[in-house]
Amino acid sequence: MTTLDQEHKQFSFTTENQTAILRHIAKYPKERKQSAVLAALDIAQRQCGGWLPQTAIEAVAETLDMPKIRTLEVATFYSMFNLEPVGQHVIQICTTTPCWLRGSSEVTVACERHLKIKLGQTTSDEKFTLREVECLGACVNAPMMQIDDNYFEDLTPEGVVSILDAFSRGESPRPGPQSGRHTSSPESGLTTLESTTESSD
Numbered sequence: 001m002t003t004l005d006q007e008h009k010q011f012s013f014t015t016e017n018q019t020a021i022l023r024h025i026a027k028y029p030k031e032r033k034q035s036a037v038l039a040a041l042d043i044a045q046r047q048c049g050g051w052l053p054q055t056a057i058e059a060v061a062e063t064l065d066m067p068k069i070r071t072l073e074v075a076t077f078y079s080m081f082n083l084e085p086v087g088q089h090v091i092q093i094c095t096t097t098p099c100w101l102r103g104s105s106e107v108t109v110a111c112e113r114h115l116k117i118k119l120g121q122t123t124s125d126e127k128f129t130l131r132e133v134e135c136l137g138a139c140v141n142a143p144m145m146q147i148d149d150n151y152f153e154d155l156t157p158e159g160v161v162s163i164l165d166a167f168s169r170g171e172s173p174r175p176g177p178q179s180g181r182h183t184s185s186p187e188s189g190l191t192t193l194e195s196t197t198e199s200s201d
């Protein structure tokens with residue numbers, strides 16, 4: 001067990017989180033309670049401040065009557081689970097082809113220069129962790145990145161610095177397209193369905 005795991009050796013779910021896990025378990029047949037493993041790992045990670053120490057993974061396994069190795073297999077398979085401490089805000093920049101064609105390389109450089117770290121690193125004040133990820137499914141609004149639970153799209157190198165500064169000040173910048181367009185509507189504006197007002201007929 002590592003030193004960091006020693007700090008969490010007394011890990012147990014809070015009453016609130018235990019109740020939340022039971023709600024997820026109730027969605028499945030009794031013999032399929034292990035189907036709640038993704039939700040349970042997510043709850044455990046949030047309770048631990050954004051990462052999963054070994055003791056938290058073991059607690060999930062015990063809660064779901066699941067072999068510890070199978071629970072670890074799930075935690076290591078999905079990129080949203082962190083097996084080591086991360087910063088307060090986790091920045092995941094998509095660099096797959098659509099985002100790359102739209103300037104994700106420049107966005108990445110802007111983040112690295114502004115935060116004074118490289119991809120895969122955490123700032124010295126433990127405020128930000130910067131990562132490169134595969135497609136996050138918002139290709140139409142490329143380039144984009146995910147910060148914590150929110151997507152930030154239509155990014156520019158200048159715009160991403162403003163977003164990071166807002167987080168540094170403790171603010172919650174508006175997620176979604178940063179270009180001003182509505183969701184994934186054309187950048188030039190709507191050409192059809194220009195009104196959402198329903199007919200009174």
